[in-house]
Amino acid sequence: MDHAAPSGETQTQRAREFVAAFQTLRSEVQKVIVGHDDVIDHVLIGLFAGGHVLLEGVPGLGKTLLIRTLAASLDLSFSRIQFTPDLMPGDIIGTNMIVEDPAGRKHFQFQRGPIFGHILLADEVNRATPKTQSALLEGMQEGSVTVSGTAHMLPVPFFVLATQNPIEMEGTYPLPEAQLDRFVFKLRVKYPALEELNEIINRTTRVREVAVDRVMTGPQVASYRELIREVPIASHIRDLASLIVLASHPQWERAPEATRRFVRYGSSPRGAQALVLGAKVRALADGRYNVSVDDLRAMALPALRHRIILNFEGEAEGVDADRLIEQLLDAAESLSAAGKDAFLR
Amino acid sequence: MADPGILHRLVRNVTGQVRLRRAEFFALRGLFVAALVAAVVLALRETLGAAAMAMAGGLLVLGAGAGALVGALKRVPAGEAARLADRGLGFQDRLATCLEWAERPDRTPLVEALVADTLARAERLESRRIIRRLLPREAKFIPVPLALGLILALAPPIPLPKGGLPNFSAKTDEDEEKAPERSGPLQQDERPRASKREAFPRADVQERSLVPRQGAGGQTQPGDLTAIFKDTSLASRSPDFNSFLKKGDERIRMLEQVDRLPDLQRDFTQSQYKVMFQRTKALRGGLRPDQLSPEKLRELLNEMERLGRKGGAENPWAGDVGEGMEALEQGQTDKAMEAMERALSKLRSLEEGGRDGKGLRGGRETDRRGAQRDRGQGQGGPGEEGDFPEGGEGLYPGKGKSPSRKGDPTQRLRANPFDVGVDGESRAGRKEGFDTNLLGRGANLPSRLQYLGVVGQYRKMMEEAIAREQVPRDFQTQVKQYFQSLDEK
Numbered sequence: 001m002d003h004a005a006p007s008g009e010t011q012t013q014r015a016r017e018f019v020a021a022f023q024t025l026r027s028e029v030q031k032v033i034v035g036h037d038d039v040i041d042h043v044l045i046g047l048f049a050g051g052h053v054l055l056e057g058v059p060g061l062g063k064t065l066l067i068r069t070l071a072a073s074l075d076l077s078f079s080r081i082q083f084t085p086d087l088m089p090g091d092i093i094g095t096n097m098i099v100e101d102p103a104g105r106k107h108f109q110f111q112r113g114p115i116f117g118h119i120l121l122a123d124e125v126n127r128a129t130p131k132t133q134s135a136l137l138e139g140m141q142e143g144s145v146t147v148s149g150t151a152h153m154l155p156v157p158f159f160v161l162a163t164q165n166p167i168e169m170e171g172t173y174p175l176p177e178a179q180l181d182r183f184v185f186k187l188r189v190k191y192p193a194l195e196e197l198n199e200i201i202n203r204t205t206r207v208r209e210v211a212v213d214r215v216m217t218g219p220q221v222a223s224y225r226e227l228i229r230e231v232p233i234a235s236h237i238r239d240l241a242s243l244i245v246l247a248s249h250p251q252w253e254r255a256p257e258a259t260r261r262f263v264r265y266g267s268s269p270r271g272a273q274a275l276v277l278g279a280k281v282r283a284l285a286d287g288r289y290n291v292s293v294d295d296l297r298a299m300a301l302p303a304l305r306h307r308i309i310l311n312f313e314g315e316a317e318g319v320d321a322d323r324l325i326e327q328l329l330d331a332a333e334s335l336s337a338a339g340k341d342a343f344l345r
Numbered sequence: 346m347a348d349p350g351i352l353h354r355l356v357r358n359v360t361g362q363v364r365l366r367r368a369e370f371f372a373l374r375g376l377f378v379a380a381l382v383a384a385v386v387l388a389l390r391e392t393l394g395a396a397a398m399a400m401a402g403g404l405l406v407l408g409a410g411a412g413a414l415v416g417a418l419k420r421v422p423a424g425e426a427a428r429l430a431d432r433g434l435g436f437q438d439r440l441a442t443c444l445e446w447a448e449r450p451d452r453t454p455l456v457e458a459l460v461a462d463t464l465a466r467a468e469r470l471e472s473r474r475i476i477r478r479l480l481p482r483e484a485k486f487i488p489v490p491l492a493l494g495l496i497l498a499l500a501p502p503i504p505l506p507k508g509g510l511p512n513f514s515a516k517t518d519e520d521e522e523k524a525p526e527r528s529g530p531l532q533q534d535e536r537p538r539a540s541k542r543e544a545f546p547r548a549d550v551q552e553r554s555l556v557p558r559q560g561a562g563g564q565t566q567p568g569d570l571t572a573i574f575k576d577t578s579l580a581s582r583s584p585d586f587n588s589f590l591k592k593g594d595e596r597i598r599m600l601e602q603v604d605r606l607p608d609l610q611r612d613f614t615q616s617q618y619k620v621m622f623q624r625t626k627a628l629r630g631g632l633r634p635d636q637l638s639p640e641k642l643r644e645l646l647n648e649m650e651r652l653g654r655k656g657g658a659e660n661p662w663a664g665d666v667g668e669g670m671e672a673l674e675q676g677q678t679d680k681a682m683e684a685m686e687r688a689l690s691k692l693r694s695l696e697e698g699g700r701d702g703k704g705l706r707g708g709r710e711t712d713r714r715g716a717q718r719d720r721g722q723g724q725g726g727p728g729e730e731g732d733f734p735e736g737g738e739g740l741y742p743g744k745g746k747s748p749s750r751k752g753d754p755t756q757r758l759r760a761n762p763f764d765v766g767v768d769g770e771s772r773a774g775r776k777e778g779f780d781t782n783l784l785g786r787g788a789n790l791p792s793r794l795q796y797l798g799v800v801g802q803y804r805k806m807m808e809e810a811i812a813r814e815q816v817p818r819d820f821q822t823q824v825k826q827y828f829q830s831l832d833e834k
Contacts, residue, residue, distance in 0.1 A: 234438055237438060
């Protein structure tokens with residue numbers, strides 16, 4: 001079957017639909033979640049960028065509720081796994097079981113685990129052992145799991161939302177860098193302000209809870225993911241994204257002083273991909289058809305904060321990755337053509 | 346796709362603005378430089394005459410014009426102009442992206458939407474200047490040379506000094522006498538006579554008197570630091586740096602005694618011990634001591650004996666070699682082996698003793714003489730090498746020969762071989778050698794000698810560190826064994 005290339009008019013129409021759908025989805029989530037507007041936006045951006053999102057925050061800030069609400073707003077299957085130290089990979093992926101057919105013959109049949117859902121909530125992901133954590137790796141990267149030599153495709157879209165608690169580190173297994181890199185964004189859920197807290201109390205102590213409507217289907221999400229990739233990006237902005245990522249590498253000859261001093265490993269190319277894809281989603285959700293420098297700046301923190309590994313000095317000095325990234329942004333902008341004043345050159 | 350012509354016009358408009366601002370910028374810079382030059386020209390008005398004013402004015406016009414021209418002609422890439430327009434018009438990089446992607450063959454359908462969106466925004470725009478004026482740093486200083494030039498233009502011409510180079514040729518008295526004759530009496534009277542310069546004061550006049558101030562009787566002045574010695578015996582003594590040099594630091598004297606300094610040029614690899622060790626190793630051929638045949642052992646002992654004879658000096662290992670030979674004759678290989686080891690060890694000690702500072706002994710000469718005298722009279726302990734030279738006596742109150750109620754201060758500090766660096770005493774007795782017995786051509790390489798130079802220092806540092814720090818005995822042994830292993834390589 002021939003695929004006719006969509007015309008500009010069609011794509012413009014789809015882009016407008018996306019803007020509307022994004023706003024609607026955000027509104028649905030905001031019916032339940034008070035505040036955390038940037039976290040909601042970034043979770044949605046992660047969803048449309050085709051990545052997975054890690055939410056970090058102390059208990060009780062609504063991380064799990066946010067994800068449940070998002071799942072309820074989407075017409076998609078939802079699984080939740082509470083990660084514990086005794087959780088095994090088979091509990092996530094599934095296992096082969098002996099079943100008997102009507103003829104009395106026994107054979108192995110693969111029983112799917114909770115990973116076979118569109119939206120997977122991996123609650124307190126750092127409480128499981130590394131072996132179990134790594135069971136998610138293939139699914140997150142390849143969209144499939146392999147059991148007994150047989151690859152099983154995961155449903156599309158497949159979206160992992162993991163939570164972790166940064167303070168209760170006793171008995172936890174911090175995610176290895178390889179797995180952290182699989183998350184497109186790492187979001188920090190902060191404590192609500194006074195007005196937000198009051199609103200939370202009002203909403204959650206009422207008799208009836210707010211009903212959330214399903215406003216988007218799986219195919220729609222997949223379609224918007226394709227659309228996102230068509231957003232053009234100017235070469236000087238793409239160069240800026242590369243410079244930001246390179247500036248996080250202490251080995252780079254033009255790396256800023258802060259990087260050389262405090263960073264052990266910089267961001268991988270996945271960081272640059274996450275940065276640009278996130279910027280594209282943000283631009284389109286904002287009703288623009290192009291990526292701007294502001295989009296890159298807005299997406300730099302969630303896309304890079306978990307990809308920059310501090311060295312001993314950085315950890316001893318208590319260097320905050322977010323502040324470091326802000327310095328990287330300034331340094332990269334001063335290096336790029338976008339940041340220079342072209343007036344006198 | 347919509348025609349992006351309006352976008353190109355927008356970019357051209359911005360380019361024009363950039364050129365204009367650049368022209369302003371560089372014109373001001375050129376004006377400043379020209380004003381400086383014009384001020385100099387006006388200062389030379391007496392020489393240049395009426396043309397100076399015209400030149401100054403021309404320079405100002407030329408400087409500003411040239412600057413403006415340079416600024417206006419500088420290249421403005423379209424991409425940069427588009428980025429400036431995006432920034433100035435709040436387009437959020439739409440224009441730059443649009444212009445870049447509109448012509449690309451791999452443009453996506455969304456680019457059309459982008460172009461249309463950007464066109465719609467550009468059409469709604471009101472024409473305005475978006476490039477702000479930027480002034481060069483020199484701009485605020487322009488009034489200075491301009492005002493200076495104006496003052497110079499209004500003021501009468503500055504008379505320039507008509508001087509030649511001074512005459513450096515030596516004038517004789519005869520010349521001075523002849524000069525009035527040439528100039529004539531009239532000119533001579535008109536010319537003001539310069540007073541004859543005084544010759545420079547002679548050195549003996551400037552020499553300071555170093556007679557000390559009489560602190561005891563004289564009045565002290567505020568700030569006179571010698572007043573602190575007023576009532577002491579030093580008050581009448583004059584400072585004498587020479588005496589300090591003569592009677593001064595023992596270390597300086599020691600440095601004068603060249604023969605006491607270690608010979609740093611000596612090649613430690615070519616020592617008797619070294620040669621002997623090499624031959625021993627070659628004869629043993631990698632065998633363990635229990636595998637050594639009596640023939641080889643005999644050969645080894647003969648070699649040592651020959652070496653001792655060649656040396657000519659009194660050999661402390663000669664007895665051991667003899668014992669070894671006797672034991673070998675009696676078929677006692679073990680004893681012969683032990684005797685050979687002892688002989689080797691003595692040879693090594695001898696080498697070490699000779700090498701380690703060549704008998705350099707620090708401390709004060711008087712102390713050393715006293716120590717030798719004491720030893721000669723038999724009043725000393727068993728020797729300086731022991732930790733408790735007096736067998737413990739004299740270290741405690743009421744013990745030994747000390748008249749002091751508390752006893753003499755302990756000798757342990759100076760006597761301890763590890764305290765080499767404390768007061769300059771060189772440790773006597775056997776030390777671990779730092780000769781590492783490398784065989785072959787590598788033994789004489791310069792890098793090898795450098796290694797030998799530093800390994801001794803490290804050994805000393807190690808010994809000091811072990812003596813200073815509380816290191817468990819096992820670990821001390823381990824560290825020492827490590828250094829010993831360096832010798833055996």
